[in-house]
Amino acid sequence: MQCFTKENLGRDLKNMGEERQENNLEVRAKIIKKAFHYAMKAHKNPEKPFVIRKRCLSSNVIFAFPGTWSTADWIPTETSTRHFGQAKVNLEVFPSLRSIGNDEAASVHDAFLRRFLLIVEKPKFQNEVEKALKRKKQIIFAGHSGGGPVAIYATVWLFEYLRSKKIQASSPFCLTFGSPLMADHIFGHAVRREKWSDCFIHFITRYDIIPRIMLAPPSYTEQILPEILPFFSKNSQNSTQTSLENDEFVTVVFENVMRNASSVASQAACKLMGSTNYLVDTISSFVELSPYRPFGTYVFCYGNKKVLTVRNPDAVLQLLIYSSQLSSRDEGSEVAQMSLSEHLAYKTKLDEIAGNQEIYCLDKFRELPLNSEECADSEAQTINTALNELGLSVRARLCLRAAREAENHKIANQKKIDTNRDNMEKAMTVLEGYRTSCETRRVGYYDSFKLQKYQEDFMANIKRLELAGMWDEIIEMLKRYELPDGFEGEDSWVELGTKYRRLVEPFDIANYYRNSLNADTQLYMKPGSRPKRYWYTQRWREHKENIPRGSSGESTFWADVEQLRIEMIANKTPFNSEKEKVLELEENLKAWYDATLVKKDVFLPETTLVKWWKTLPEQHRASSCIKELISS
Known part of the structure; x- marks a missing residue:
């Protein structure tokens, strides 16, 4: 039975307690409650960008960020409301927040991001973080309500900081x-790919409207936030809570938010189930739905001291909607008021968790x-009881099943593609043998393949096409996000992709210029000409090794050689006009050769490279950094 005891929850909320008591739920519960306490304390000190809890004897430091009750901080004025207030994330600040192969940056809520950037740009925040790191403290970022997104950005920022500085430290944690x-x-995809996802834990109650409100269109949230944010502001400062007097308004707000949220969940469920419902596609084409999606571990606190944890982001989205649906119209007013009051009731819920012996993890059943x-x-029976208590219908459970499937x-x-690895390796071994054979004939494999004089050239082309088919299948899956999020970060696939790109891409370039495709279309390196399988595998390596984008040209330099040869010989472009490109190519070739990224066969006398290089002015060749490689 998947009832999670103290020890099991300790595994789920790993690293959140004192190291000497790492499986002690009570310790973790204390840290969670302490983080919430400081998050609420931050609310009461909105003039401070954050508050810190640091004690000499504690192994952690808590940074808590205040929420904001200003409508302007929830709805960005610079961004069109038609686009849900989102903006592409700044990859200079958050380089990992993108789909690597697809080269698509994550979109984030612009107003919340701006709040974080204002904090991180000031030295105090970074100074405090660096102090905690020097003292070997684990850093926990926390935030309630609008402080939650700031805590999330801070956590990702610290992960990026540790990676860029190559600092070995305990992983930061985020509690919202x-x-x-x-x-x-894409944000969630990137966080899961980097294996950071387990460090984000989000507590929500069954009816709290705020975790659902961004699923409604901005045109509507602009109308309701000026009414409900002052309610939260007033009650967050007081120990006793009041209700909004306009019962009808609250009910309408709750129903409209949930109706819009249901549209998002329904469309997502149709995609999960592979629906061919053209009505859904038609509606989606002219009704813009919210792009925001959950990520990390969600802890649903749904009453009677019951807790359900969920990691699957598709399942979380469905639960956000179905767990708060009404069982009858009669309870509409009561639930609507609860959707506001529960937003400020987390202390009570956390007290219940502290005394709870059974926590259910949906992903484990x-x-x-x-x-x-x-x-x-x-x-x-256990999970059925939990789902019943959450009020989940058969339709809701089908959606959860679809998320799992x-x-x-x-x-x-x-x-499936893992089973192809052996075939890929065997095909590349054949091409390595072909390369060696060409070298014994004193002609590089690039030129031999380009000339296509021998039977083995033809057989090499067959292997090239076989490999292209296997890799293109992978790329198509990645484009549709049909592989696990961590795939592009797996060392074995990054290494295999790099080996494949360095060995086989010269074949594709040779084929491209052999058939004069550059005359019919464009340069090989232009988008649309170079096969995506090489763009993807190049980006994998550059991201994994944290090197500048576009710096892995060791597999594409033949295209540069061909283009320079065409410009300077066929088009008779003067050397001085292309001198900078020539020097850059030579310097790169020397560096790649020294790093064993290109081999000696590149500099054989009958290669396209050497023949072209020998047409360069004698004065230039005499001082060239690759002259020894060519003459030796």
Whole structure:
């Protein structure tokens, strides 16, 4: 039975307690409650960008960020409301927040991002972080409500900082309470790829409206936020809470937010189930839906001291909607008021968690029963009870099943391509043998393949095409996000992709210029000419090794040689006009050769490179950095 005891929850919320008591739920509960305490303390000190809890005997430091009750801080004025207030993340600040192969930056809520950037640009924040790191403290970022997104950005920023500085330190943690959604699916994809996702834990209650509010269009949130934010501002400062007097207004707000959120969840569910419903596609084409999606671990606190944890982001999205749906119209007013009051009730919920002995993790259950009749064992009965208490209908459970199946489908896809690894390795071994054979004939494999004089040239082309088919299948899956999020960060695939690109791309370049495709289309390196399989594998390596984008030209220099040869010989462009490009190419070739990224066969006498190089002015060749490589 998947009932999580103190020890099991300790594993789920790893590294959040004192190291000497790493499996002690009570210690973790204290840290969580302390983080929430400081998050609420930050609310009461809005003039401070953050508050810190640091004690000499503690192994951690808590940075808590205040929420904001100003409408302007929730809805960016610079961004069109048609676009849900999102903007592409600044990759100079957050270089990992993108889809690597697809080269698409994450979109984030612009107003929340600006709040964080104002904090990080000031020296005090970085100074305090560096002090904590020097003292070997684990850093925990926390925020309630609008402070949650700031805590999230701070956590990602610290991960990026540690990586760029190559600092070995305990992973930072992020705890949010009633945080609104603030980023699209690419953000979550990137965080999971980097293996940071488990360090983000989001506590939400069953009816709290704020975690759902960003699923409504800005045109509507602009109308309601000026009414409900003052309510939160007033009650966050007081120990006793009041209700909004306009009961009808609150009910309408709740119903409209949930209606819009349901549209988002329904479209997502249709995609998960592979629906061919053209009505959904038609509506999506002219009704813009919110791009914001959950990520990390969500802890649903749903009453009676019950807690459900969920990691699958698609399942979280469905639960956000279905767990707060009304069972009847009669409870509309009551639930609507709860959607506001619960946003400030996390202290009570956390007190309940501290005394709770059973926490259920949805991702761990093998089967999700649709009803009590499908409960064949105690495990099924346990999760069925939890889902019943959350008010989940059969439709909701089908959506949760679809979310799980989508994840399983990604895993199955990777298993499928993993079985192709041996075939890829064998094909590349054949091409390595072809390369050696060409070298014994004193002609590089690039030129031999380009000339296509021998039977082995033809056979090499067959292997090139076989490999292209296998890699293109992978690229198509990546374009559709049909592989596990961590795939592009796996060392073994980055290494295999790099080996493939360095060995095989010269074949593609030779084929490109052999067939004069540059005359019909454009330069090889222009988008649309160079195959995506090489762009993707190049970006993998550059990201993994944290080197500048576009710096892995060791597999494409033949295209530079061909273009310079065409310009200077066929088009008779003067040497001085191309001198900078020539010098850059020579310097790169020397560096790549010294690093063993290109081999000696590149400089054989009959290669296109050497023949072209010998047409350069004698004065230049005499001082060239590669003259020894060519003459030796």
